[in-house]
Amino acid sequence: MPVQHLDIYLNQKNLISVQPLSTLSGIRLGIDGNVWLKKVTQAASEQYLAGIGGIPSGLRKAIEKELDGFKAASIHPLFVFSGLALIRKEKPYVSGDAMISKRNTAWDAVNSGKMQLALSSWSTSYVIHQPDLIHLVIRILKEHNVDYIRAPYGAGAQLVYLECNPKQIIHAIYAGSELLMFDVDRVITSIDFGKQTFSVITKKNVLQDFMLSDDQFLDLCILAGGDHGQTFPPLASESAFIYKGILELQQHRTGFNFVKAYADAPQIFKQKPFAIVASYFQVVKSNYVDMFCRMRCAMKHHPILTDEGHVEPMNAQQAPTDIHEFIGYRLPDEVYYYLSRGLISDATLNILLCGYGAEFSPLCNGETKEYRSFLSGDIMKIKAQALALMKSQLHPFYDRKISILHWYDGTSGTVEHVVKADVTSVEAISNWKSGKQSVEKELKKAGIVIPNFSFTLGLVANPGEASSSVLAKGADKPAPLSTLAEVQTRHLSKLLQLRSFIEASHVPSSYGKAIIDASRAHPTVSGEYQDALFVALELVRVELLTSKPYSLSYTKKPVLEDETATKAIRLVSRAASLISARFRGVKSWAGPLNRDLLAFNSVNKVLTRNLRHLSESLILEMLLANECQKDALDFTPLATQQPFAFEPSTVLGILVKEYLETIALNSSGNSSAPNKEQALQQVEEHIGVTSLSSIAEGGVKPELQRGFAFWDVLFEAVKSLSASNVISKELTQEFQDANNWIKSLRI
Known part of the structure; x- marks a missing residue:
């Protein structure tokens, strides 16, 4: 600050x-x-x-x-x-x-x-x-x-x-x-x-x-303002703030005396310039005296984590009894410890502590109806699950009103989107126990080190195995999990159930089966795209990953006159933008841009971020509920191996779009086979030398192949969903049409 x-x-x-x-x-x-x-x-x-x-x-x-x-x-x-x-x-x-x-x-x-x-x-x-x-x-x-x-x-x-x-x-x-x-x-x-x-x-x-004491210097910094609070209004317009502030502190001896003089003595402003009178009203209106005192106490008694694992205020012996008034309500030391290891972030905890969260405008400005409906609908449901998980293991005090403010509702803050904690979801995932299979043995058999979504779903793909992981009603609480692999698998199992990829009976739902089918059809590539496939299916479920344009399109005229081609390119490039392009990290992208893809990227980002917060809330709930043998676990891998860590850019989607449009234009009216290498060369020329050198070694071609490989995985999952009759025939046809169109053009 x-x-x-x-x-x-x-x-x-x-x-x-x-x-x-x-x-x-x-x-x-x-x-x-x-x-x-x-x-x-x-x-x-x-x-x-x-x-x-x-x-x-x-x-x-x-x-x-x-x-x-x-x-x-x-x-x-x-x-x-x-x-x-x-x-x-x-x-x-x-x-x-x-x-x-x-x-x-x-x-x-x-x-x-x-x-x-x-x-x-x-x-x-x-x-x-x-x-x-x-x-x-x-x-x-x-x-x-x-x-x-x-x-x-x-x-x-x-x-x-x-x-x-x-x-x-x-x-x-x-x-x-x-x-x-x-x-x-x-x-x-x-x-x-x-x-x-x-x-x-x-x-x-x-x-x-400065010719100030330690305490006076602290007062001066608070009056100057920053992230911790606003500048003291009477000095806000002073170009030489420090000099003016020093003189005032030397005269009044303390910052409190200085701000109190403005708040309590309006008579001193008689016959004063208008700017000074206006400053007085700002001091009163903003309740600056209270802010100053709270900030001063916060600096003097700021909470720290001791080397013994306790959280206590600095200068604890002199700390006031109402420290919660300027710091916030205290959480259990265990929560602060998990925060210290990076196991959980501050996002959901801050909302829980202050009672408010905020959604700011995304990079595309969030002007589409689809984005705003997504925020007030499905994203609110994910927040409700995350908050319910945290509340379930904390003091009943935290079971209070939580509201989210959206930027498009205006600055008054009168419109509040109340989050009602989804208690039923928390109760539904409380009946997990270790199944018949050994997680460690199954990991070794699968040839992977860290459990992922397809592996976790595979453990319960067999109804007999699934039933063995269901804790009977009234049964004793199962023994705490003692290995990292067991904790990670249980965590992913519960996360999949929360998001309806696993049923209450612990068998995969149609969406869970779609991940299994896609992974089996493309075993060599599916591991890389686990998170992206999860996110893609979430977006398929709410029909935000489609070939249709959103309510506000920023493309005035499509590049291709063929509507089938335009829709196919829109869908495939959206899908490709769900995974990150690989960069060398030396030069940055300076090629073509696409605001329509950025609007889709904003949807992806807000979903990915909230899924990450849900994942963190879930691991916290498991630890606080003593589902894990905490003294036997290293928490660092839990912090660094959670899903939804990466938020991709639109670059891979742009590359796919550029390539498909280029080769389609080259092939228009040409009966011969499309020249893919020529189209690839044109794309490289169009994106420019700087952007080409920013992409990982190998250039555009391997990145396009990655984009199409993910499309194959996603298309297989959509076919599975279609066979289960959980998505509309219209949406199924959109994917089928897109796949048919790109079949002969892809590289």
């Missing part, structure tokens, strides 16, 4: 010193993961990312470059990521009118061929949401055996605790300048591996320059 104006002032006063990196050799460095990740995402920034969705293709390379830098400098990093948000009394502000307008400007510029204007508009309308990346970052850190934790709340307080700990868990801190709000001697604010230097701020020098 950067403090406004502070960095500018520190630079102006030369209070940031630069030192050789060699002086840090051999130390354990605690790193604010959010500050570091901001630096990494900037290094991996992609100009077209707001137009294609997904995550930066160079993210992994950028992270690994940083880790190599630490290793070469003999620095041992410990990354600390922020956890839960501090409670706020006001509703979330969900309007994105400014960003929506800039995105529309960007797409108008794309359609007019003014790419520089488009890139300029996108650069100010899209910020990567860090919480969506942390689970991926943790996977990469784990692969490189780098230590990490998630703090109960803010990372800053946790880092200060680790540095001050008598055990010297870390020796120094790398964070933003806002860490100076805590009781620290110094903070490293940047590291330049190229120049082999680092920048550091010494707090003693800052206090001497």
Whole structure:
């Protein structure tokens, strides 16, 4: 939570010193993961990312470059990521009118061929949401055996605790300048591996320059505002905020006296300029005094996770009894521990704690009726399942009203979409026990290490095996699961049942059978596409993965006059965009864009994200319900091997669309066999040298083959659904027509 104006002032006063990196050799460095990740995402920034969705293709390379830098400098990093948000009394502000307008400007510029204007508009309308990346970052850190934790709340307080700990868990801190709000001697604010230097701020020098005490400096930072709260209104328009703030603090002695003077003494504003009078009313209207006091207490008594596994406030002996008023309601220490290991994210927990969630406009702006209906319908049902799972194992206090606010309902927040916890779903999945089969033996037989959806469904494909996993009514609670494979299989089994891929009798439903049939028909490729196939079938079920255009189409005129071809290309390219194109991670995509595919990508993203949150809620419910032998388990694989971790971009869908349109145009009126290599060459020329060199080694051809391979898997699953009569004949025909059309054209 950067403090406004502070960095500018520190630079102006030369209070940031630069030192050789060699002086840090051999130390354990605690790193604010959010500050570091901001630096990494900037290094991996992609100009077209707001137009294609997904995550930066160079993210992994950028992270690994940083880790190599630490290793070469003999620095041992410990990354600390922020956890839960501090409670706020006001509703979330969900309007994105400014960003929506800039995105529309960007797409108008794309359609007019003014790419520089488009890139300029996108650069100010899209910020990567860090919480969506942390689970991926943790996977990469784990692969490189780098230590990490998630703090109960803010990372800053946790880092200060680790540095001050008598055990010297870390020796120094790398964070933003806002860490100076805590009781620290110094903070490293940047590291330049190229120049082999680092920048550091010494707090003693800052206090001497400001001529303020520790407490006054904290007050100044709160008044300056930032992510933690708004700037103190009377100073909000001051260009020299720091200077003005210092003078006011020296005069009033404390920040509380300063803000109280504005709130309680309106008579001082007689015959004052209008701007000052307006500031007074802003102070009163925003209840700034309360915000200031809550924020000050939150900084003084911020909760931290101790080395003994307990969560307690800093300066616990002086902490007030109503700490929940400025931090939030306390959760069991066990929940904070799972959060610290990355097993669960903060998303659903934050909604549970504050009573509100927010849906912001997606990259396509979410203008279609289909997207908004999906949000208020099926996505709400998934949220209801996730919240019910968490509530089932927590104090009855949390069984309270939960509402989701949508950006398109306006800024007033009067329209609330109430989430009614789906208790029946939780009860339905409570009758699982270990079946006859040994999970470990079956994994070995299948030749896989980690259970996946098709493997899990295969265990209950036989009705006799399925019945052996059903816990009889009134039977004693089964013994806790003692192996990781058993826990992962049970977790996937319950997830499949929650999403209606497994029946109450534990046999696969028609949708579960579709996954089995597709995997059996294409055993060599189905393993790679497990998550994508799950998501695809969810979208088939709600008829969002179809060949029909959505209510708002951004394509003014189809490339092909043949409607059958247009519909086939639309369906196949949508399907292909459910899997990620492979990138080298050096150069980024700068080729064609497609807003219609981006609208579909937004549907995919919101579904994938909510399925991931549901998966996390389920594993938390299992652990809190003591279904697992917790002291015998390593939780890290549970955190890094959960499904729905990746959110693909539209790139593979664009490649498939470009290829099919090109070869169809080349073949129009030509009776000879289509020239696939010529079409492939034309696609490569059209996407450009930069985009071609961004794609993984082998170029466009292997990526197109992956897209068509996934289509084969999905088509087999749809045939299975059709045979079970669970999808409409019309939808079945759409897939059949598309498959027939691409048969002779695919590469």
